[in-house]
Amino acid sequence: MKKVTLFFFEHRDGLKVGLDFKYDLPLKEFLKQFPGLRWTKTFACFYINSNREQLDALIRHLEKGGVKYDDSLLDYSELAEKALPAQPLNSRLQGFERYLKGLRFSKSTVKTYLNFVKKFLEMYPEVTTYTENDLARFIEEQVASRKYAISSHRQCISALKHYFEFSGLALFDMDKLKRPKKSSFLPTVLSKEEVLDLLRLTRNLKHRCALAMVYSSGLRIGELLNLELRDIDIDRRQIFIRQSKGRKDRYVMLAESFLPLLYNYLQTYMPKRYFLEGFSGKQYTASAVRSFLKDACKRANIKKKVSPHTLRHSFATHMLENGTDLRYIQTLLGHAKPETTMIYTHVAQQDVVKIQSPLDASIKELLERGDKREANLRLSQNFLG
Incomplete structure (x- = not known):
């Protein structure tokens, strides 16, 4: 036995x-x-x-x-009859923060996970063991009712899974914690003309240079903010991206047509360390970039919902439309999986424009036959008049 x-x-x-x-x-x-x-x-x-x-x-x-x-x-x-006294909230969060940092999560992920776990612990301040019902109530009251995005819901589940693994306080099988399926959205993409209008109508030299850098090299917003001057290799027309998403290094292209703008910017602002620096020499913030991008879109009369990542999406889509192999685009973007890059095949125009609408085909056939009714075909006329 x-x-x-x-x-x-x-x-x-x-x-x-x-x-x-x-x-x-x-x-x-x-x-x-x-x-x-x-x-x-x-x-x-x-x-x-x-x-x-x-x-x-x-x-x-x-x-x-x-x-x-x-x-x-x-x-x-x-043994305590019910449970040991709960540790102070700050103490538990500090321990969890050290645990996450030990797993080498990014600052952004640590901050997000701590925020969700803090809300969870505040909901159950005196509880030291947790059941499935505790979790279900938290998800219902703090996530679902507030209509969080699916991505935030998934992050919340991941945060709680890690906290339960760290604390050992879950009285249920953590494998039962299922994340909702990812939403399948096609990325917003600007046309090549819209990108050029956006850059032309961005008045501030530093702002124009920043947006041109993101689009011409396909950078993430964090990569732009962390980019140092030492990593821009003008002679080789390359930019070295250090320890980006997934703690990976990679090289991206430095566009030839971008160089005059880059030289002008460097000579005018003379940044010391970072490509983008504020008055004090510190890094720019993501909110500042989003703010001047929003202003530029207004001036360019772009109605689409645009973020810095939209320029990265546009970079990838335009590369694909220009005939660049998907594998090279995957490398330039730093995607771990080819499936992530495949999303751009759904928004690229290179194949879609070759497909003829049945309306176009019908009208073309009608015109080729020389049908007498063709003279009466006026799709643009006002049928109500």
């Missing part, structure tokens, strides 16, 4: 209940099915938090699987 010995030990932020057993792969896999079970390399054992509710749930799990257990080493008086 398989047997597990339960014991107390101090680890991390307090008392834990450890599980000791003779190695048995099926038993190990069975134990791992218990929500909230964690592994410690320091003590080389599985463990759970030391509260009565979670321990009772573990014992029921063992009994259900026909696993014998020995709890003679446990002093139940040391």
Whole structure:
């Protein structure tokens, strides 16, 4: 008969209940099915938090699987009847922040995850273990009712998954936390004429240079803001993008036609470190770029909803329309998966314009036949008059 010995030990932020057993792969896999079970390399054992509710749930799990257990080493008086006192909110968030940074998440991701987890902990300030119902209520009240975008909903689920893995406080199988399917939207793309109008009507030299850089090289907004002068290789007509999304380096093109504008900008503003610098020499902010892009769109009479990323979408789409191989576009954009780049095939005009509308085909056939009714065909006339 398989047997597990339960014991107390101090680890991390307090008392834990450890599980000791003779190695048995099926038993190990069975134990791992218990929500909230964690592994410690320091003590080389599985463990759970030391509260009565979670321990009772573990014992029921063992009994259900026909696993014998020995709890003679446990002093139940040391267990809180319901749960251990909740740690202060700031303390829990600081620990979670260190955990995320240890996983090497970007600053933006850490900030987003902390924001969602903070809201979750504020909703349950005195709770130290969580059920599926707790999560469902939070999603309903904080995410669904506020009509968050699908992408934000997915980020929220990811944030809570990581928090439960960090804290070990979930009393349910975290694999049940399902993210909603991604929305399938086609990107907004400017025509080549609209891009040129946008650049021509951007009056400020620095702003025009920034927008031209994003479009001509297909940069993300973060890549533009983090771009340093040392990474612009004019001789080789290349720009080195350091540790961008997914912590990857890559090279992008430096357009020949962009050089006169670049020289003019560098000689006029003389930035010291970053390609885009404010008066104090610090980096520009994303909100500042969005602001002057919005103004430029108004002057160019562009009615589409445009963001800095729209210029990146336009770069990729126009490259595809010009006949550039999709694999090269994927490399230039820094996409990990070709499927991400494939979205531009749905908005490129190179193939769509070759497909004839049935209306065009019908009228063409009519004209070629020399049909006498052709003279009466006036699609633009006012039929109400």
